[in-house]
Amino acid sequence: MRFKGLDLNLLVALDALMSERNLTAAARRINLSQSAMSAAVARLRSYFRDELFTMAGREFIPTPRAEGLAPAVREALLQIQHSIVSWEAFKPAHSDRRFKIVLSDYVTLVFFEKIVERAAREAPGVSFDCRPPADDNEDLLRRGEVDVLILPEMLMSSTNPRTRLFGDKYVCVGCRTNEQLSEPLTFERYMSMGHVAVKFGNSRRPGLEDWYLLEHGLKRRTDVVVQGFSMIPPMLLGTERIGTMPLRLAQLFAKTIPLQIVELPLPLPPITEAVQWPALHDSDPASLWLREMIVEEASPMASSLPTTEPLVGQTSTSIDLLTSDLRTSSGPGL
Structure with missing residues (x-):
């Protein structure tokens, strides 16, 4: 033609x-x-x-x-x-649609298993291609090469629709035998200890805590660098090192390994996870079904932030801010 x-x-x-x-x-x-x-x-x-x-x-x-x-x-x-x-009625029970999802290891472990489990009941022929966050997420949306992104809202573009899902906060974690966490963790001790840190994507973007420290001319001691939050806890066992990660994921690991969770002595903003999709998919029946399921499953997690109290025990602390000017800082984004 x-x-x-x-x-x-x-x-x-x-x-x-x-x-x-x-x-x-x-x-x-x-x-x-x-x-x-x-x-x-x-x-x-x-x-x-x-x-x-x-x-x-x-x-x-x-x-x-x-x-x-x-x-x-x-x-x-x-x-x-x-x-x-592609415009036709979407029937989940009879569909063999393969959805392409961009999400972190954190979201995969604390949330997306709920989607996989529910889809197995309602749409057994549907499958998922889960991909790690890339440096060109906005291009993936523009080209329609993914169905949804589930990422922190601060990382999302303003040119495609999105919906908030649930919140979390950053905490400090270490091995249960780490005696330096047996008393409230001060900022000075946090900076002096060895860290297991995360760098993301091909461009090796630092985590939010590193952005915060660099913005204020500070640099912590990083002994081990890993590719995702889920790799931090195994690197802490049997050592005096600490790591910074989302509380929901830390609590998940603490159920199976000797992990200690304490408050983070940095005024980092809470994490707000959201789902985003290509604008061209806004009225697509299959995309609507997936997005509605994601929002519904996230609803119980959206009611409130988790608390460290049940797992902290003797190491419960309060946030120790750096100086008065840092107390008013909103913190940088990734």
Whole structure:
């Protein structure tokens, strides 16, 4: 089909090439032969009067013209898919939909198991592709490559719809044998102890506590760096090190390993987890079903923040702020 001289099938090829950056992979994605994809590239170059891609080994590097075309092409194809091709009633019990979810190890362990369990009852054919947070989450939403993100609200874009789910707060954790946690943890002792810290994503973004300290010209002693909050507790056992992590996850680990939880001597803001989805999916029946289930399952967790009291025991503390100017700080975001 042609529109003002352009074969619209070429837009599908261009979108695949922008996503895959490889001729063979792009051809496989849209079920074309490699020679047919090569011909499509030639026709695209002729129509747009631009090379569109240059080669770097086997990778296709888009030109500025291709980069400029990509968002509009992707949005047009998604609009066709969700408004025309895929629009039909969603029947969970009979669906084999595979949802792509971006979420942290923290959310996976303290919350998402509820979604998996409920879906197994209501929609046994539905499956989930759970992916770690990336450095380009907003691009994933724009391209419609994920169904939902479940992340701290502070990390979400303002260009796509979202709904708050539940809150949490940061605490300090250590091995139950760690004698330095046997009395209220001061800021000075927190800074002097060895830490197990998290760095996120390919860009190795530091955790909120590191952002807070760096903003105030401070740096803690980091002995071990891990990829997610769930890796902190095992690295603390049998050591005098401490870690900073969300309370709900710390309480989950404390049920099975000798973990000690104390108040964090930093005025970090609470965590607010939220669910976000591509604007183009806003009225998609399958997306609506998933989002409604997520909000319903999060409702019991949304009523109040958890408390450290049941697990702290003799190490219950109060927050010891740094100085009077830090008491009024709202804390940085990730």
